[in-house]
Amino acid sequence: MFPYSRFKGFSVRNEGTSVKTRLRRTTVISFLFGFIFFFTERANAVASFARQTGLSCNVCHSNPPELTAFGRNFKLKGYVLSDMTANDKIGTSKDLLLSKYIPFSAMVLVSNTSFQANQPASQNNAAGFPQQLSLFLAGGFASHFGGLAQLTYTHSNDHFGIDNTDLRYANQGELGGKNWAYGITLNNNPGVEDLWNSTPVWGFPWISTASGISPIASPLISGALGGDVAGVGGYSMWNNHLYTAVSVYRSEHAGSASPITGTGQAHNISGVAPYWRAAWQQTWGSNYLEVGTYGIYANSFPGAISGPEDRYVDPAADFQYERPLGPNLLDIHGTYIHEKSNLGATFLAGGASAASHHLNTFKLDSTYHWRNKYAATGGYFSTAGDKDPLLYAPAALTGSNNGHPDTSGYTAQFAYWPVQNIDINFNYTGYFKFNGASTNYDGALRNASDNNTAYVALWLNF
Numbered sequence: 001m002f003p004y005s006r007f008k009g010f011s012v013r014n015e016g017t018s019v020k021t022r023l024r025r026t027t028v029i030s031f032l033f034g035f036i037f038f039f040t041e042r043a044n045a046v047a048s049f050a051r052q053t054g055l056s057c058n059v060c061h062s063n064p065p066e067l068t069a070f071g072r073n074f075k076l077k078g079y080v081l082s083d084m085t086a087n088d089k090i091g092t093s094k095d096l097l098l099s100k101y102i103p104f105s106a107m108v109l110v111s112n113t114s115f116q117a118n119q120p121a122s123q124n125n126a127a128g129f130p131q132q133l134s135l136f137l138a139g140g141f142a143s144h145f146g147g148l149a150q151l152t153y154t155h156s157n158d159h160f161g162i163d164n165t166d167l168r169y170a171n172q173g174e175l176g177g178k179n180w181a182y183g184i185t186l187n188n189n190p191g192v193e194d195l196w197n198s199t200p201v202w203g204f205p206w207i208s209t210a211s212g213i214s215p216i217a218s219p220l221i222s223g224a225l226g227g228d229v230a231g232v233g234g235y236s237m238w239n240n241h242l243y244t245a246v247s248v249y250r251s252e253h254a255g256s257a258s259p260i261t262g263t264g265q266a267h268n269i270s271g272v273a274p275y276w277r278a279a280w281q282q283t284w285g286s287n288y289l290e291v292g293t294y295g296i297y298a299n300s301f302p303g304a305i306s307g308p309e310d311r312y313v314d315p316a317a318d319f320q321y322e323r324p325l326g327p328n329l330l331d332i333h334g335t336y337i338h339e340k341s342n343l344g345a346t347f348l349a350g351g352a353s354a355a356s357h358h359l360n361t362f363k364l365d366s367t368y369h370w371r372n373k374y375a376a377t378g379g380y381f382s383t384a385g386d387k388d389p390l391l392y393a394p395a396a397l398t399g400s401n402n403g404h405p406d407t408s409g410y411t412a413q414f415a416y417w418p419v420q421n422i423d424i425n426f427n428y429t430g431y432f433k434f435n436g437a438s439t440n441y442d443g444a445l446r447n448a449s450d451n452n453t454a455y456v457a458l459w460l461n462f
Contacts, residue, residue: 077181180237191294299311
């Protein structure tokens with residue numbers, strides 16, 4: 001995984017700073033980042049997979065974490081290059097197949113976020129130093145077996161914890177006279193095993209602030225279970241066109257006592273939660289297209305391991321389009337999630353005015369890559385759902401004044417890669433509507449546009 005909003009930065013307050021002054025400060029910080037690295041000499045990337053395979057980062061990534069066709073195939077086959085096996089033998093034993101290179105790497109993200117309007121009782125310009133620090137164990141661990149395991153330092157908690165992890169066995173043969181790649185995955189986040197960048201785990205924005213304000217509602221499949229579950233499943237790719245996968249998940253609550261009591265946890269899965277994925281990929285001429293579906297079904301005990309349940313059904317559709325334009329690349333990603341929930345337990349506890357709810361989430365983004373050095377992305381996002389003044393209650397900054405969860409806006413992001421393992425990133429997120437309204441959305445006179453953020457980051461991978 002690469003940095004997302006679960007990694008919290010910190011915020012401090014400066015009530016007397018104007019919007020113009022804040023934007024000037026952000027510009028100065030951006031200039032300093034750019035000046036430091038603009039004249040950096042070009043070097044080879046040295047992340048875990050690059051160390052193991054001897055391939056540069058842009059073979060597998062167009063713009064991390066975006067995967068190329070080679071990168072998708074590498075992940076499909078268990079993070080193992082089969083033609084390397086003979087060179088990786090230790091001595092003459094066939095029982096010990098190890099990589100010649102230590103598959104460790106690290107990632108550091110340093111950032112600054114400027115808000116259009118100060119958050120109450122906090123200073124503007126939230127610095128993350130670091131916003132995120134991750135250690136990776138990644139690559140082929142044995143013949144047909146590999147993985148990606150991430151250990152991440154979280155600034156808000158000031159400690160390391162297990163992050164996205166995907167361990168997999170992979171093999172291939174024939175089915176119906178066509179090539180058939182198949183495997184087993186052990187992972188801790190529904191969708192982390194996916195090959196495309198149109199689903200929530202690996203989707204846009206590629207990096208983002210940890211200091212922004214999260215909307216009041218989002219589907220369960222959009223990260224609510226990430227790092228909080230353990231799952232096992234199988235997947236296959238038939239004839240290099242049809243991809244299918246099914247996994248089941250149980251709550252495991254890292255950092256909590258074992259066995260699980262469920263106390264203080266928003267989601268405690270009853271039985272198992274099945275996750276499904278199906279996709280078709282097709283190439284014609286210079287065009288590549290993937291269309292698919294994914295989703296999860298979960299019964300959950302909020303704050304307990306028995307009693308009344310909340311039920312979530314999250315079917316979704318997605319697509320990914322790619323087209324090279326000379327040495328450059330255009331890609332487009334889109335996804336639509338329709339969550340149908342029956343919050344029986346929350347309703348009985350007085351946390352909702354009705355049991356039945358729905359959320360519709362739509363995201364669309366497009367990136368243009370210039371020669372693996374520059375990438376510009378524009379994205380639109382929207383979430384809408386049923387009104388519920390108890391579930392979406394008024395609260396300063398984070399609440400909804402009218403009981404609606406509706407949020408919509410856009411994100412513009414520009415990345416400059418002076419070398420393949422360093423990214424200087426500029427990001428602006430604006431909101432048309434936040435938690436149900438454009439003006440006074442929280443009942444405390446805060447407007448949706450007050451949550452707009454300008455974000456600059458330095459992303460190092462080594």
